[in-house]
Amino acid sequence: MLKYIIKRLLAGVLTMVVLITVAFFMMHAMPGGPFSPSEEKNVPKQVLERIAASYGLDQPVWKQYLNYWKNLLRGDLGISYKTIGTVNEKIAGHFPYSARVGGLAVIFSLLVGIPMGLIAALHRGKAADMATLALATIGISVPVFVLSLLLGYLFSYKLKWLPTYGLDSWACYILPVVCLSFNPIAYIARQTRSSMLEALEQDYIRTARAKGVSELMVVAKHALKNALTPVITYLGPLVAGLLTGSFIVESRFAIPGLGYYFVRSISDRDYTMIMGIVIFFGLFVVICNLVSDILLAIVDPRVKLENE
Amino acid sequence: MNLLEVKNLNTSFHIGVGTVHAVRGISFHVAQGESVGIVGESGSGKSVTMLSVTGLLPDYAEVSADTIRFDGRELTKLSRKEVRALHGSEIGMIFQDPMTSLNPLFTVENQLTEPLKLHRRMDKRAARARALELLRQVDIPNPEARLKQYPHELSGGLRQRVMIAMAIACEPKMIIADEPTTALDVTIQAQILELLQTLKRESNASIIMITHDMGVIASMCSRILVMYGGAVCEQGDVREIFYGAKHPYTWGLLNSIPKVHQKRGEKLVPIVGTPPDMLQPPAGCPFSPRCRYCMPVCRAYMPPVTALSDTHSVACHLMHPKAPKIGRED
Ligand SMILES: Nc1ncnc2c1ncn2[C@@H]1O[C@H](COP(=O)(O)OP(=O)(O)OP(=O)(O)O)[C@@H](O)[C@H]1O
Numbered sequence: 001m002l003k004y005i006i007k008r009l010l011a012g013v014l015t016m017v018v019l020i021t022v023a024f025f026m027m028h029a030m031p032g033g034p035f036s037p038s039e040e041k042n043v044p045k046q047v048l049e050r051i052a053a054s055y056g057l058d059q060p061v062w063k064q065y066l067n068y069w070k071n072l073l074r075g076d077l078g079i080s081y082k083t084i085g086t087v088n089e090k091i092a093g094h095f096p097y098s099a100r101v102g103g104l105a106v107i108f109s110l111l112v113g114i115p116m117g118l119i120a121a122l123h124r125g126k127a128a129d130m131a132t133l134a135l136a137t138i139g140i141s142v143p144v145f146v147l148s149l150l151l152g153y154l155f156s157y158k159l160k161w162l163p164t165y166g167l168d169s170w171a172c173y174i175l176p177v178v179c180l181s182f183n184p185i186a187y188i189a190r191q192t193r194s195s196m197l198e199a200l201e202q203d204y205i206r207t208a209r210a211k212g213v214s215e216l217m218v219v220a221k222h223a224l225k226n227a228l229t230p231v232i233t234y235l236g237p238l239v240a241g242l243l244t245g246s247f248i249v250e251s252r253f254a255i256p257g258l259g260y261y262f263v264r265s266i267s268d269r270d271y272t273m274i275m276g277i278v279i280f281f282g283l284f285v286v287i288c289n290l291v292s293d294i295l296l297a298i299v300d301p302r303v304k305l306e307n308e
Numbered sequence: 309m310n311l312l313e314v315k316n317l318n319t320s321f322h323i324g325v326g327t328v329h330a331v332r333g334i335s336f337h338v339a340q341g342e343s344v345g346i347v348g349e350s351g352s353g354k355s356v357t358m359l360s361v362t363g364l365l366p367d368y369a370e371v372s373a374d375t376i377r378f379d380g381r382e383l384t385k386l387s388r389k390e391v392r393a394l395h396g397s398e399i400g401m402i403f404q405d406p407m408t409s410l411n412p413l414f415t416v417e418n419q420l421t422e423p424l425k426l427h428r429r430m431d432k433r434a435a436r437a438r439a440l441e442l443l444r445q446v447d448i449p450n451p452e453a454r455l456k457q458y459p460h461e462l463s464g465g466l467r468q469r470v471m472i473a474m475a476i477a478c479e480p481k482m483i484i485a486d487e488p489t490t491a492l493d494v495t496i497q498a499q500i501l502e503l504l505q506t507l508k509r510e511s512n513a514s515i516i517m518i519t520h521d522m523g524v525i526a527s528m529c530s531r532i533l534v535m536y537g538g539a540v541c542e543q544g545d546v547r548e549i550f551y552g553a554k555h556p557y558t559w560g561l562l563n564s565i566p567k568v569h570q571k572r573g574e575k576l577v578p579i580v581g582t583p584p585d586m587l588q589p590p591a592g593c594p595f596s597p598r599c600r601y602c603m604p605v606c607r608a609y610m611p612p613v614t615a616l617s618d619t620h621s622v623a624c625h626l627m628h629p630k631a632p633k634i635g636r637e638d
């Protein structure tokens with residue numbers, strides 16, 4: 001187990017090196033730069049060049065790349081070019097907002113999606129099943145920005161039940177969490193439904209019944225554990241995706257989260273911010289996937305961690 | 309006394325394209341301590357018969373019977389809960405494929421102690437002790453270690469032994485083994501059969517052995533039910549079937565057993581043709597499309613059951629006094 005985790009972490013480091021390199025050069029390949037005249041129209045050209053030089057931006061890209069690594073290996077992500085403070089501070093400051101909304105969305109998705117899928121599977125072909133399938137189809141096909149506009153219009157503007165922006169009260173969380181959860185709920189419900197139906201068809205279910213196990217325990221113990229393994233696999237990408245924040249939801253509901261700042265830093269050509277957030281997201285994804293793989297191996301003993 | 313008595317059992321499945329008449333009017337009984345074999349080709353309704361009797365079919369199955377009497381109780385009149393109380397306690401079941409019949413996500417201990425906790429109200433320690441005893445009884449070496457393992461860590465033979473241990477955990481009055489050896493290697497098959505024979509000798513349980521294999525029946529059972537197309541076409545004790553079979557399908561089955569003196573390369577005699585489509589079973593004798601002795605009456609009318617002795621009965625129009633006298637040929 002430990003050997004496996006170390007191996008996976010090493011693979012993760014390799015992934016990160018590739019990610020950092022690709023991101024760095026792609027970022028520099030984008031037209032314009034943090035202090036190019038096209039960005040800052042009101043500042044004289046000479047001043048801009050001076051600022052750029054003070055950040056080492058006048059050096060060749062490969063030299064900048066090596067410099068970046070030098071700082072990075074000391075844990076220093078640099079200072080933001082376009083906002084006040086270091087990138088480390090920025091990430092530490094904004095991530096909690098995304099994580100809080102995203103974490104709630106993960107919990108909400110699981111709490112709604114799994115029971116929905118179960119109810120649908122246990123009432124296969126009946127009204128509850130049809131309703132779930134319909135909802136799941138809508139949930140997968142409606143884009144988040146449409147949803148956030150619709151819900152915002154309805155509940156904040158028309159009905160005035162919920163606040164439109166900020167995170168000052170618990171009510172502020174409702175709309176962003178619901179928007180973020182919609183898609184995952186649909187996916188989890190569909191996945192749970194189909195894997196539950198499959199589990200219920202298995203021979204070991206008949207064996208359990210032949211032992212006199214009650215119908216409730218057949219479902220809740222023997223079938224459910226098997227049905228949830230695909231959901232566990234999905235947990236890694238889900239947590240990684242939701243906790244890192246969504247630009248659409250964060251900008252729509254004015255949440256000062258990382259998802260929002262990531263996109264802003266790209267349009268600002270805030271190189272150090274871009275790189276910092278890319279690295280943070282990358283690490284986060286690597287760790288989430290590792291944790292969900294370990295979780296899966298704990299639940300399903302057939303999954304051999306060592307051989308992967 | 310009869311432990312199990314079934315009269316006029318009918319089971320059908322309502323599926324999209326129509327109704328599958330899997331079992332059509334079966335009657336049989338199993339005496340206390342007796343071993344009965346059920347043979348027949350794939351799809352003849354052997355499994356469905358036993359699942360109907362024990363109430364383990366899915367909801368869309370329609371089961372009706374004049375009587376399903378087990379140990380003095382009328383199962384058709386019991387509630388689901390009352391029937392469930394019999395499962396695993398008074399009726400133990402062993403299924404065909406040990407690879408898929410155990411839950412992959414729970415340990416042997418968890419699955420083996422389940423019926424003990426349910427029916428015997430044993431606590432964890434008592435159930436564990438009994439589980440160890442059971443694993444020894446089914447000849448599993450190193451039982452302490454096996455208890456902690458998961459099914460995928462065991463070979464097919466070991467898994468089937470665990471299945472058997474589970475079935476006999478609460479010392480059932482009746483054990484139903486549905487092709488317990490079909491999915492195993494030949495050498496393992498022999499070992500499992502031997503184990504079943506030992507268990508049979510040591511207990512007073514009745515055994516119903518479902519199989520394709522006449523050889524298995526000959527070594528285990530005292531009585532045989534031959535099924536074809538969802539009906540019993542012939543039943544009798546082992547001698548009556550092996551030496552005095554009267555039904556053309558039974559002849560076919562007997563001719564397909566490899567013989568001791570069979571020369572190498574000499575082909576077994578298979579029964580030509582395919583089993584009937586149970587969505588639209590033939591109006592008359594289900595075997596008529598494949599029967600060498602088929603007469604016009606066979607296609608029109610279901611053959612009546614003719615009793616030849618207290619134990620031996622046949623459902624074939626050849627038993628009619630006016631029918632041609634035909635004997636079994638090799
Ligand atoms: N759950 C089900 N739904 C629909 N049809 C079924 C179901 N179970 C069995 N059948 C049908 O009932 C018929 C009898 O099946 P059964 O499983 O009893 O055969 P069998 O004699 O046990 O064969 P095998 O030797 O292959 O196990 C078959 O035609 C089968 O397709």
Ligand code: SF4
Nearest residue numbers: 593596599606624625
């Ligand atoms: S009833 Fe007719 S068709 Fe059926 S087995 Fe007898 S002889 Fe053959």
Ligand SMILES: [Mg+2]
Nearest residue numbers: 354355356486
């Ligand atoms: Mg079968």
